[in-house]
Amino acid sequence: MIHNEVLDCIRSRRSVRNFHEQQIKEEELEALLEAAIWAPSGSNSQSWLFTAVQNQEALAKINELLKEGFQRWIPDDDYPGKLGAKVYAQKRDCHFFYHAPTLIIASNRPNYENAMADCALALENLFLTAHSLELGSCYINQLHWLRNDSELRKFLFELGIPREHTICSSAAVGYIAKQASVPPRKEGTIHIIK
Numbered sequence: 001m002i003h004n005e006v007l008d009c010i011r012s013r014r015s016v017r018n019f020h021e022q023q024i025k026e027e028e029l030e031a032l033l034e035a036a037i038w039a040p041s042g043s044n045s046q047s048w049l050f051t052a053v054q055n056q057e058a059l060a061k062i063n064e065l066l067k068e069g070f071q072r073w074i075p076d077d078d079y080p081g082k083l084g085a086k087v088y089a090q091k092r093d094c095h096f097f098y099h100a101p102t103l104i105i106a107s108n109r110p111n112y113e114n115a116m117a118d119c120a121l122a123l124e125n126l127f128l129t130a131h132s133l134e135l136g137s138c139y140i141n142q143l144h145w146l147r148n149d150s151e152l153r154k155f156l157f158e159l160g161i162p163r164e165h166t167i168c169s170s171a172a173v174g175y176i177a178k179q180a181s182v183p184p185r186k187e188g189t190i191h192i193i194k
């Protein structure tokens, strides 16, 4: 097995779901955002926008809007996570981004077919950078699912996310309070033809 800094970082990164309250440092946030914008993008579009929310009132409001939004929301397929989110939203202590002190929202221009791919690649850069800085991070999908919720979009617009943008994904980031366990890799997902 080959070892180098990049491969070891990829192998040891985990989705973290327990964070300390303490905010991450300014230079750490800058490094995460810089890593995101160095990702590849279709035709070098770079049409993404990464909005870092560190205001705790705004973060609480986003979580509240997600909770409310899921009550109204009708999932468009039977993906188990979507049904789970609707049930979870009814819990009083529900927090979709695990009280992380920083949430980075990735949005992109509308009707652009690589919107999700570009933002996903950018977020992986961000996750690996977070891990290299000993920060925890986790992909948070609920803003994508509720991307057409008018109340949520009204608030995201107040935060500066253009109304016409599609919300692709988001990343929770903070100092790690509890390490995540390692989900084993499934067998049979690699195929080599020589």
Ligand SMILES: Cc1cc2nc3c(=O)[nH]c(=O)nc-3n(C[C@H](O)[C@H](O)[C@H](O)COP(=O)(O)O)c2cc1C
Pocket (backbone or CB within 6 Å): 013, 014, 015, 016, 017, 138, 139, 140, 141, 142, 180, 183
């Ligand atoms: C497209 C996508 C959506 C995800 N959505 C969520 C989410 O909403 N909440 C969450 O806690 N984790 C989410 N995850 C994280 C996965 O649960 C996690 O990557 C998986 O369990 C494997 O764990 P690992 O990242 O530690 O290897 C998401 C990951 C991906 C790629």
